[in-house]
Amino acid sequence: MHNSSSAQAAKPKAGSSQLSEASLKRKRGMFQKDLQHMMYGFGDDPNPLPETVALVEDIVVEYITDLVHKAQDIASKRGKLLTDDFLFLIRKDMPKLHRCTELLSMNEELKQARKAFEVDEEKITSTD
């Protein structure tokens, strides 16, 4: 009797969680391969356990989701969602903040370099 009532109580919960999963349309193992390499790089076994990888993927997706929702809350006051909102969120975490500013500046440099490369290419092909 207790089991049946708890089972009935569990059913709508399971239904709603299934609904949310279906609406997210998240396949299992989205990042599986990448995560295996990453976890090995950070100190795990060369072949991490599949259940560990799956759990880390779930945790990371949840982390990203919460992060993005918080960033959207911040951005809603201003309008569009920008990278600055993420930088604001991790302002307390020095390593992450430094890393992100580094990545962004590298991206800018690479863009400039690519532009310069294309301009040079055009010059070379036009003189031919």
Add this chain to the structure above:
Amino acid sequence: MKDPFEAAYEEEDSPPASPPPLPEEEAPTMEGEDEEVAPGSHPSAAAPSNVANASTVAIGGKGKDDEEEEEEENMDVELRKFSSTGDPDKMAKMQEILSQFCEEQMSRYESFRRSGFQKSVMRRLLAAITGSQKISVPMTIVVSGIAKMFVGELVETGRIVMRERKESGPIRPCHIREACRRLKLEGKVPRRSVRRLFR
């Protein structure tokens, strides 16, 4: 003088293969070394290690031609020379450390540098979360970077938990759960501000 990371980088011309399985007896000895390597390279924000990693992110696109990859690699060489984080002292220190790596440490370091989240998958995930279709490239870069560091925190804390419990071998889900719990206590995991009232 040739850039030390270029030297290490150019040795690996083939795309990264999955890490080779190591014999069991090496696992316990790895732990001590890993904790030296991982915390040293992981929190160091400036260092050229991040420069090369960023270039790896750029190269990581799997649908590119070989020509394009070579061009980007050459560009990365030039950029690294000009990058402001090319502190000669730090580079010399890194070169010193890298030269003393054993093969297994080198393979692990290579995995650390080269691994990353696939941009396309990350973009799809972000689009699904935000509900908007347009996700800018810098945004995927930032979120991928943050997520990768978060994975690093999880794995490192998991190893700390294992050391406390005096267990060895691959990390198990119970360690990761405990690690996540500790990170939440430290405030490193964002939580919804609305408290859950009716549990």
